[in-house]
Amino acid sequence: MTTILTVDAVLLTLKDNRLHVALFQREAAPYPNVWALPGGYVHEQEDSNAQAAALRVLRDKAGVDAPYLEEFGTFSGRTRDPRGWALTVVYYALVPERSLSDKVTLFPVDDLPELAFDHAAIIDAVAARVRSKAGYSSLPVFLCAEPFTIPELHATYEAVIGEPQNMANFRRKLDDLQILEELPGQLRATGRNRKAQLYKLVAAFKRQLSIRERGF
Amino acid sequence: MTTILTVDAVLLTLKDNRLHVALFQREAAPYPNVWALPGGYVHEQEDSNAQAAALRVLRDKAGVDAPYLEEFGTFSGRTRDPRGWALTVVYYALVPERSLSDKVTLFPVDDLPELAFDHAAIIDAVAARVRSKAGYSSLPVFLCAEPFTIPELHATYEAVIGEPQNMANFRRKLDDLQILEELPGQLRATGRNRKAQLYKLVAAFKRQLSIRERGF
DNA sequence: TCAATAGTGTCTATAAGACACTATGCC
DNA sequence: GGCATAGTGTCTTATAGACACTATTGA
Numbered sequence: 470m471t472t473i474l475t476v477d478a479v480l481l482t483l484k485d486n487r488l489h490v491a492l493f494q495r496e497a498a499p500y501p502n503v504w505a506l507p508g509g510y511v512h513e514q515e516d517s518n519a520q521a522a523a524l525r526v527l528r529d530k531a532g533v534d535a536p537y538l539e540e541f542g543t544f545s546g547r548t549r550d551p552r553g554w555a556l557t558v559v560y561y562a563l564v565p566e567r568s569l570s571d572k573v574t575l576f577p578v579d580d581l582p583e584l585a586f587d588h589a590a591i592i593d594a595v596a597a598r599v600r601s602k603a604g605y606s607s608l609p610v611f612l613c614a615e616p617f618t619i620p621e622l623h624a625t626y627e628a629v630i631g632e633p634q635n636m637a638n639f640r641r642k643l644d645d646l647q648i649l650e651e652l653p654g655q656l657r658a659t660g661r662n663r664k665a666q667l668y669k670l671v672a673a674f675k676r677q678l679s680i681r682e683r684g685f
Numbered sequence: 686m687t688t689i690l691t692v693d694a695v696l697l698t699l700k701d702n703r704l705h706v707a708l709f710q711r712e713a714a715p716y717p718n719v720w721a722l723p724g725g726y727v728h729e730q731e732d733s734n735a736q737a738a739a740l741r742v743l744r745d746k747a748g749v750d751a752p753y754l755e756e757f758g759t760f761s762g763r764t765r766d767p768r769g770w771a772l773t774v775v776y777y778a779l780v781p782e783r784s785l786s787d788k789v790t791l792f793p794v795d796d797l798p799e800l801a802f803d804h805a806a807i808i809d810a811v812a813a814r815v816r817s818k819a820g821y822s823s824l825p826v827f828l829c830a831e832p833f834t835i836p837e838l839h840a841t842y843e844a845v846i847g848e849p850q851n852m853a854n855f856r857r858k859l860d861d862l863q864i865l866e867e868l869p870g871q872l873r874a875t876g877r878n879r880k881a882q883l884y885k886l887v888a889a890f891k892r893q894l895s896i897r898e899r900g901f
Numbered sequence: 902t903c904a905a906t907a908g909t910g911t912c913t914a915t916a917a918g919a920c921a922c923t924a925t926g927c928c
Numbered sequence: 929g930g931c932a933t934a935g936t937g938t939c940t941t942a943t944a945g946a947c948a949c950t951a952t953t954g955a
Contacts, residue, residue, distance in 0.1 A: 907952075909948100909950070909951090913947100915943085916944095920937105920939085924934075926933090927930105928931085
């Protein structure tokens, strides 16, 4: 009996102002017809490393291509998989809702269905990390589809962190980060009110997280 | 051919005011007689999970028992081990120099010998993380053998971070953390000068890191 | 009393948070 | 003009850093 080595991806997005995770329904045993994270074995031929395996899984099972992807950590032991001692490397990604295919189904991270393996514990741990990290990094920008307005980004941060953020301070901190580029003359109206300026991410920060010194 | 799954431990300590890593000389192939991190295969029978495997390796190969141990991340791919596609889960631990056995040899992390596998890259990455983390956490306290004085701890922080820290501010921040417990009446003299108060770690923080909000 | 290190009080600079304000667009 | 949202100026408060000071010990 050999050790089982897999990767799993926690694909997070914002829907109805709540953090959701993308799951799919397993077909094969173990856990047939049970919801699970997109994941699978490392393919030695195709995957140059574990992160490449996670990207492949996201592409094949969730239809998401090359998002911002970060290693979370490993989960291992002899009880988490009925087939034997198993280790999974967990990655997480944040994407805008509209970039998801219909291969996956979204569930609120605080209201999960029954899940295969230890995936419930994995999602809980990742959600906690992401919420904490939102407080001192630019992580949540990856939840907004470009181009976006500051008020949209502001609402995204409030949804992830879970408490109101002062708009004036929010703008000042965003300025300090220097990750946004104004799109001259491009505005977006949300009602019959003043239009908001549109922005995109500065190229250098497209796939790189920006850590704030003192928190959002 | 099956995937290779191992754990490696980066055991760090302070010696001559410089960060050192504990290495041992390999005997078997691959890389016979080359310096390497303490590490090895997961033992499905003995190890309840990967962290337990790392603790076992530290106990057996380095003679260090149950230190503060944290997962760093994984290194994987088909080129890092001549035997095939391999993944290692890297853990790191910080210990006082005098708690190390003579099974291992200490090398400055900035002046390493030739190393097996990708262990040089692993040590570089861990050292960078530890130095960065020293700036906003209580991590370096694990480098001091208890009981210790504030000036000793102060010197440890300066050595890890690499720049002078103001003593008055250092004390204030330590107070805020509330991780030290004064040992009443116990003092230590280092020369013929004023004696320094001895402290031990508060029990609750023995194996738990304390993160500062705003950095040391 | 001197030298050396231990330990403290307090001023200053900076950054975060609170809040009131102005600007724009559509009715 | 009125209302709703976009966006700004500035005061207050918390915290980090600088620095000068006092305290204790052995010689």
